[in-house]
Amino acid sequence: MRARLAHVELANPVLTASGCAAFGRELSQFFDVSRLGAVVTKSVTLAPRAGRPTPRVAETPSGMLNSVGLQGPGVEAFLRRDLPWLTAHGVPVVVSIAGSSVAEYAELARRVSAESGVAAVEVNLSCPNVEDRGRRFASDAGAASDVVSAVRTHCRFDVPVFAKLSADVTDVVPIAKACVDAGAEGLSMINTILGMAVDVDTMRPSLAGGTGGLSGPAVRPVAVRCIWQVYAALPGVPIIGMGGVATGRDALELILAGACVVSVGTAIFHDPYACIRILRELEELLEQRGVERLSDAIGLAHRALPRHRTEENHL
Numbered sequence: 001m002r003a004r005l006a007h008v009e010l011a012n013p014v015l016t017a018s019g020c021a022a023f024g025r026e027l028s029q030f031f032d033v034s035r036l037g038a039v040v041t042k043s044v045t046l047a048p049r050a051g052r053p054t055p056r057v058a059e060t061p062s063g064m065l066n067s068v069g070l071q072g073p074g075v076e077a078f079l080r081r082d083l084p085w086l087t088a089h090g091v092p093v094v095v096s097i098a099g100s101s102v103a104e105y106a107e108l109a110r111r112v113s114a115e116s117g118v119a120a121v122e123v124n125l126s127c128p129n130v131e132d133r134g135r136r137f138a139s140d141a142g143a144a145s146d147v148v149s150a151v152r153t154h155c156r157f158d159v160p161v162f163a164k165l166s167a168d169v170t171d172v173v174p175i176a177k178a179c180v181d182a183g184a185e186g187l188s189m190i191n192t193i194l195g196m197a198v199d200v201d202t203m204r205p206s207l208a209g210g211t212g213g214l215s216g217p218a219v220r221p222v223a224v225r226c227i228w229q230v231y232a233a234l235p236g237v238p239i240i241g242m243g244g245v246a247t248g249r250d251a252l253e254l255i256l257a258g259a260c261v262v263s264v265g266t267a268i269f270h271d272p273y274a275c276i277r278i279l280r281e282l283e284e285l286l287e288q289r290g291v292e293r294l295s296d297a298i299g300l301a302h303r304a305l306p307r308h309r310t311e312e313n314h315l
Helices: 075-088 102-113 141-154 172-181 217-233 248-257 274-288
Strands: 003-005 008-010 014-016 057-060 063-066 093-097 118-124 161-164 186-189 193-196 211-215 239-242 261-264
Touching: 008 118, 014 274, 057 211, 063 217, 075 093, 075 102, 093 102, 102 118, 102 141, 118 141, 141 161, 141 172, 161 172, 172 186, 172 217, 186 217, 211 217, 217 239, 217 248, 239 248, 248 261, 248 274, 261 274
Parallel strands: 014 261, 093 118, 118 161, 161 186, 186 239, 239 261
Antiparallel strands: 003 008, 057 063, 063 211, 193 211
C-alpha cells in the first residue's frame, strides 16, 4: 500500500483534501493522524483572511456547496503554530498555497518550502488573478504556467510541486501539459466545480456569495473523466486524485483511471474516520482482486482496454 508523490514515499495512498481537515488538529481527536498517507493543509495565504460572509455552506443532493473564501491565519501563523504541530505528529505534510498574483505564489513557495517537514507543495490555481480582471489562474494555460514556473523557481529543489487543476474549463489536458512544462512534478485534480443553489423558502441564494464550489459524490464522474484524460495524455506524471471519494470503491475508481493517491474531502464532514475507513476498504478491494501492490493498479483501466478505445472522443 506504499505510494509515491514524485520522489516522496508515503506509507499509504489516502490523504486529506485541502480545506476539509484544516491543519489536522480536528481529526487528531478521532485517530492518530500519522496513519494518514499525508495531510494536505487548507490553502495558506500570505496574509490572514476573514473569508466570505455567511452562510457559506449549503447541502445539495449528493454533495455540498461552499463559499468559505480561503479563510485562514496567514503564512506566519501557519509556520509558527500549525506546521510544527503536524511535523511533531509524524505525518507528511503537503502544503496548499493560494495567492492573488504570481508574486504572492512565489513568496509563499519560498517561505513554505524552506521549512523541514514539508513533503510537497500543492498550488491552488482556482484563485482570482487580481492582475487579470479576477480571472482564475486555473482557467488559462498561460496564467497557470506562469504561477507554476514561479513556484518551481522559488521552491526548494527537493520539494515536489503539484498543480491543482479545475474541471471548469473547456479542456483540462492543455492546462495540465502547460503546468508540467512549467516545472510541476505532479498534478492534483479536481478542485470543486462552480455551482449555485437557491432557497425556495427565502427565495434568495442559499450562499451569501451567490455561487460556490460543488464537492461530494456528485462530482466524482467528472473527476474520473479528468484524471482519465490527463493520465492518457501524460502517463508518467503522478496525479493526486480527488472529487467525491467516500468509499474504498470510489478511491479505487480514481486509481484505476490514473491517480497514484487520493484525497478525501467532503466525506470527512459527516464521518471523521472516513480516511481510515477508506484506506481499509481500498486494501481489501485490492486483495480481493489479486492486486499485490497498489502501484500495479494505477491506470490499470487504460491497460485493460484496447488502445484505440482510450483514444475515442466523446460522441
